[in-house]
Amino acid sequence: MKMQTIKCVVVGDGAVGKTCLLISYTTNKFPSEYVPTVFDNYAVTVMIGGEPYTLGLFDTAGQEDYDRLRPLSYPQTDVFLVCFSVVAPASFENVREKVYKSIELRALFDLSDLISKLNWVPEIAHHCSKTPFLLVGTQ
Structure with a gap:
């Protein structure tokens, strides 16, 4: 029997700690220096039920240089x-701008106060409107 796979895509502004979070989780070691990511994949085995x-x-x-390339990793997420x-409030403002502008999310939630301030969520909703997301504060 083949092991089932869960695909998790990590997005957010550059230098917010995405790679550090993944390296820490997959290796139990904290990276000592910052190396900007273009795209990288990690895999771990987890037990569920x-x-x-x-x-x-x-x-x-x-x-922003990767805005057109990044969505190529979104299918089947x-x-x-x-x-x-x-520690970088602007990165949270970008989450809000890119995430909640979608029509589907507006229909589910009354986010009228937030909609003008959100950024990462609309990108996700545009490419994967039914895929759930978790908001993660790093650093």
């Missing part, structure tokens, strides 16, 4: 981690 799953972690580049830095 007593069954093993492969958790595929897709690290993406947050810089099971869950997104939307990261922001707790």
Whole structure:
């Protein structure tokens, strides 16, 4: 029997700690220096309900230069981690701008106060409107 896979794509502004989060989780070691990511993949085995799953972690580049390339990692995503830095308020503003502008999300929630301030969520909703996401504060 083949092990089931869960695809998790990590998005957020550049230098908010996405790669550090994934390296720390997959190796139990904290990286000593910052290396900007273009795109990288990690995989770990996790147990869910007593069954093993492969958790595929897709690290993406947050810089605007990669806005057209980044969505290529989105198909078949099971869950997104939307990261922001707790010490960089602008990164949270970008989460809000890119995430909640979608029509589908507006229909589900009354986010009228937030909609003008959000950024990462609309990108996700545009490409994967039914895929859940978790908001993660890093650093």
